[in-house]
Amino acid sequence: xxxxxxxxxxxxxxxxxxxxxxxxxxxxxxxxxxxxxxxxxxxxxxxxxxxxxxxxxxxxxxxxxxxxxxxxxxxxxxxxxxxxxxxxxxxxxxxxxxxxxxxxxxxxxxxxxxxxxxxxxxxxxxxxxxxxxxxxxxxxxxxxxxxxxxxxxxxxxxxxxxxxxxxxxxxxxxxxxxxxxxxxxxxxxxxxxxxxxxxxxxxxxxxxxxxxxxxxxxxxxxxxxxxxxxxxxxxxxxxxxxxxxxxxxxxxxxxxxxxxxxxxxxxxxxxxxx
Numbered sequence: 001x002x003x004x005x006x007x008x009x010x011x012x013x014x015x016x017x018x019x020x021x022x023x024x025x026x027x028x029x030x031x032x033x034x035x036x037x038x039x040x041x042x043x044x045x046x047x048x049x050x051x052x053x054x055x056x057x058x059x060x061x062x063x064x065x066x067x068x069x070x071x072x073x074x075x076x077x078x079x080x081x082x083x084x085x086x087x088x089x090x091x092x093x094x095x096x097x098x099x100x101x102x103x104x105x106x107x108x109x110x111x112x113x114x115x116x117x118x119x120x121x122x123x124x125x126x127x128x129x130x131x132x133x134x135x136x137x138x139x140x141x142x143x144x145x146x147x148x149x150x151x152x153x154x155x156x157x158x159x160x161x162x163x164x165x166x167x168x169x170x171x172x173x174x175x176x177x178x179x180x181x182x183x184x185x186x187x188x189x190x191x192x193x194x195x196x197x198x199x200x201x202x203x204x205x206x207x208x209x210x211x212x213x214x215x216x217x218x219x220x221x222x223x224x225x226x227x228x229x230x231x232x233x234x235x236x237x238x239x240x241x242x243x244x245x246x247x248x249x250x251x252x253x254x255x256x257x258x259x260x261x262x263x264x265x266x267x268x269x270x271x272x273x274x
Contacts, residue, residue, distance in 0.1 A: 099128070104147075106134065163181075
């Protein structure tokens with residue numbers, strides 16, 4: 001049997017402690033639901049345990065706060081696996097909120113403050129918290145009310161999607177305020193993230209089919225006539241032409257040499273006549 005990691009053991013122990021099974025159930029009577037989901041009715045605990053043992057299932061207390069407690073006949077190992085799988089899926093789809101910080105100064109212009117507020121709105125709609133840090137310098141410390149008025153104005157602009165989690169608080173030279181998205185905005189952000197994750201999963205699963213469909217077919221072999229080499233007869237003819245050309249060239253050279261000899265003889269005869 002494979003060994004579980006410490007985290008997996010803790011999660012398994014938490015699921016086990018959440019539900020009482022078999023002899024750990026303390027009630028005298030239980031409202032029993034069989035393995036098919038049919039309500040059997042209110043029966044004594046001993047009778048429910050005997051029925052579970054006879055059918056090869058576990059008696060699991062699924063609603064301990066009901067009167068009497070509700071118990072079901074099921075495979076507890078499979079039940080634990082499905083519960084842990086649902087918890088993992090819920091954690092994966094849960095929006096992990098981040099803390100975004102925006103810096104301000106008492107002399108920040110109204111237009112720049114509006115730009116900062118719009119930036120904070122985008123962060124809040126994405127499900128993140130926003131912390132405004134307004135820093136004072138020098139003699140600006142003598143007028144902290146200017147910073148508080150600026151932060152109150154921003155909080156009022158974002159009141160439709162955010163709530164003040166931490167009121168303006170002076171920490172040294174920094175006046176800070178923390179805003180958090182409302183429950184409605186946070187739920188919408190979680191749903192958007194879940195839909196994006198589903199689209200990504202669908203796109204990844206569709207990639208192999210698309211790549212297989214786009215793979216080019218194997219090229220057909222070329223015709224045998226195109227792959228044939230030049231016939232030997234053609235090569236012989238080319239060689240013969242080359243030989244003929246060379247032979248003709250040699251004959252021309254001989255003619256040139258004969259002409260040179262005739263010219264030399266004529267020159268000698270002229271000298272003798274003189």
